[in-house]
Amino acid sequence: xxxxxxxxxxxxxxxxxxxxxxxxxxxxxxxxxxxxxxxxxxxxxxxxxxxxxxxxxxxxxxxxxxxxxxxxxxxxxxxxxxxxxxxxxxxxxxxxxxxxxxxxxxxxxxxxxxxxxxxxxxxxxxxxxxxxxxxxxxxxxxxxxxxxxxxxxxxxxxxxxxxxxxxxxxxxxxxxxxxxxxxxxxxxxxxxxxxxxxxxxxxxxxxxxxxxxxxxxxxxxxxxxxxxxxxxxxxxxxxxxxxxxxxxxxxxxxxxxxxxxxxxxxxxxxxxxxxxxxxxxxxxxxxxxxxxxxxxxxxxxxxxxxxxxxxxxxxxxxxxxxxxxxxxxxxxxxxxxxxxxxxxxxxxxxxxxxxxxxxxxxxxxxxxxxxxxxxxxxxxxxxxxxxxxxxxxxxxxxxxxxxxxxxxxxxxxxxxxxxxxxxxxxxxxxxxxxxxxxxxxxxxxxxxxxxx
Amino acid sequence: xxxxxxxxxxxxxxxxxxxxxxxxxxxxxxxxxxxxxxxxxxxxxxxxxxxxxxxxxxxxxxxxxxxxxxxxxxxxxxxxxxxxxxxxxxxxxxxxxxx
Numbered sequence: 001x002x003x004x005x006x007x008x009x010x011x012x013x014x015x016x017x018x019x020x021x022x023x024x025x026x027x028x029x030x031x032x033x034x035x036x037x038x039x040x041x042x043x044x045x046x047x048x049x050x051x052x053x054x055x056x057x058x059x060x061x062x063x064x065x066x067x068x069x070x071x072x073x074x075x076x077x078x079x080x081x082x083x084x085x086x087x088x089x090x091x092x093x094x095x096x097x098x099x100x101x102x103x104x105x106x107x108x109x110x111x112x113x114x115x116x117x118x119x120x121x122x123x124x125x126x127x128x129x130x131x132x133x134x135x136x137x138x139x140x141x142x143x144x145x146x147x148x149x150x151x152x153x154x155x156x157x158x159x160x161x162x163x164x165x166x167x168x169x170x171x172x173x174x175x176x177x178x179x180x181x182x183x184x185x186x187x188x189x190x191x192x193x194x195x196x197x198x199x200x201x202x203x204x205x206x207x208x209x210x211x212x213x214x215x216x217x218x219x220x221x222x223x224x225x226x227x228x229x230x231x232x233x234x235x236x237x238x239x240x241x242x243x244x245x246x247x248x249x250x251x252x253x254x255x256x257x258x259x260x261x262x263x264x265x266x267x268x269x270x271x272x273x274x275x276x277x278x279x280x281x282x283x284x285x286x287x288x289x290x291x292x293x294x295x296x297x298x299x300x301x302x303x304x305x306x307x308x309x310x311x312x313x314x315x316x317x318x319x320x321x322x323x324x325x326x327x328x329x330x331x332x333x334x335x336x337x338x339x340x341x342x343x344x345x346x347x348x349x350x351x352x353x354x355x356x357x358x359x360x361x362x363x364x365x366x367x368x369x370x371x372x373x374x375x376x377x378x379x380x381x382x383x384x385x386x387x388x389x390x391x392x393x394x395x396x397x398x399x400x401x402x403x404x405x406x407x408x409x410x411x412x413x414x415x416x417x418x419x420x421x422x423x424x425x426x427x428x429x430x431x432x433x434x435x436x437x438x439x440x441x442x443x444x445x446x447x448x449x450x451x452x
Numbered sequence: 453x454x455x456x457x458x459x460x461x462x463x464x465x466x467x468x469x470x471x472x473x474x475x476x477x478x479x480x481x482x483x484x485x486x487x488x489x490x491x492x493x494x495x496x497x498x499x500x501x502x503x504x505x506x507x508x509x510x511x512x513x514x515x516x517x518x519x520x521x522x523x524x525x526x527x528x529x530x531x532x533x534x535x536x537x538x539x540x541x542x543x544x545x546x547x548x549x550x551x
Contacts, residue, residue: 039470042537043530136524245516248476252468252522358541379532428470428528
């Protein structure tokens with residue numbers, strides 16, 4: 001059965017073209033689907049179990065999508081809610097939905113799909129030989145798994161279909177693959193499997209597959225042979241090049257995409273321009289395989305404090321690396337002397353902004369910048385230790401001389417106090433898949449009737 | 453010698469998940485694609501990124517006039533030694549590479 005899915009944008013909080021969204025609603029979609037995040041921004045969101053986006057922006061965009069849903073009379077789904085899709089983020093999104101239901105006077109059935117994994121479940125699977133590393137994967141152990149603040153599994157089409165089958169008006173899903181929230185419905189309705197996954201991959205970033213990437217809104221039609229993608233903003237167009245090139249995006253292999261239960265192969269896909277703005281793709285292949293779900297996990301790996309000093313004196317700018325090479329061992333000695341801490345208890349990292357802060361040892365350009373920012377990142381076991389080291393370093397970052405026999409220099413601090421406590425520091429700690437006999441065995445579904 | 457940025461339409465990079473980085477050279481047309489495809493030596497590109505050449509996956513895609521390199525990140529995204537959370541600046545090394 002042909003299936004039409006409306007995708008308002010690549011991620012909630014990135015904005016969308018309102019007129020284009022209205023055109024999408026008028027086109028009578030079967031589902032409105034939007035992504036809520038990914039690992040893109042780094043490990044903090046998953047580690048802390050918090051959204052990286054402003055609540056105010058989340059709520060105002062979600063309000064518009066809830067209104068669009070009411071008008072279209074079809075389900076609305078968000079995947080990877082709250083940036084990382086941890087259980088706490090699903091509940092955060094549910095709170096926002098409840099508030100909006102009251103404000104908008106909507107009665108709703110809301111399904112929550114939880115992707116959070118208790119460490120014990122993953123530990124048991126590890127012992128049973130059901131956890132397999134991807135390349136490259138960090139080493140894992142029962143002890144390491146227990147230390148992770150959040151572990152999530154990426155739901156696929158089956159778990160999203162279970163949520164759709166509840167008859168929910170709104171589905172708030174925890175971590176899912178970017179594609180699953182779009183592919184689930186066409187797959188359930190018997191559309192072409194390769195086209196369902198491929199169309200979902202093309203659509204998951206919204207209008208990024210078009211000539212006007214920031215316009216957001218696109219619509220995808222799935223059927224028994226292929227899919228057709230169309231951007232809805234005025235002036236935006238999809239071309240065979242813009243659509244096929246999207247398989248390159250954030251994808252190590254541009255022809256293969258692994259999903260729970262198999263992989264998509266687009267090596268034989270044919271892309272055809274139907275007109276100036278729509279592209280049809282056929283020939284994409286779904287290759288079934290072992291049923292595994294990818295795991296993501298983050299653990300706290302200390303606390304950080306940072307300082308920035310800016311060198312403007314031309315001599316110091318020229319000798320910034322020498323200055324750091326002299327200051328670093330001086331600080332190590334001072335920390336040992338005053339705090340009794342050996343260097344193995346903390347980590348000092350100096351980044352020379354204006355020289356090689358971005359690329360480090362790979363940087364192959366040199367030049368003479370006007371000024372150099374010296375960013376000192378301190379990582380230690382507790383915030384108190386990191387903060388104490390920051391205070392200890394403070395006067396030396398301000399005054400440390402390149403030579404012993406010169407007048408004491410003073411550098412520029414941009415604010416007071418110069419040190420900033422960054423809180424907990426998190427690391428990604430899993431790049432593995434977990435085998436499942438039953439796709440729902442690692443996921444949890446709850447349904448709530450929400451009244452205004 | 454000419455920088456790739458002067459030959460190609462666009463060079464971009466981004467993480468492909470927290471453990472990989474991928475760099476796309478959009479050559480723009482067949483002539484540029486053929487020129488860059490012949491000029492780019494995978495081992496030299498690996499050296500540019502301080503990687504063993506067997507770590508680099510290379511895709512020459514004539515239909516798109518794209519040359520793509522993917523390799524495991526030497527430091528995992530967000531590691532305390534990571535300097536570029538999104539892997540977005542890695543493209544500059546290739547854009548500035550002279551052929």
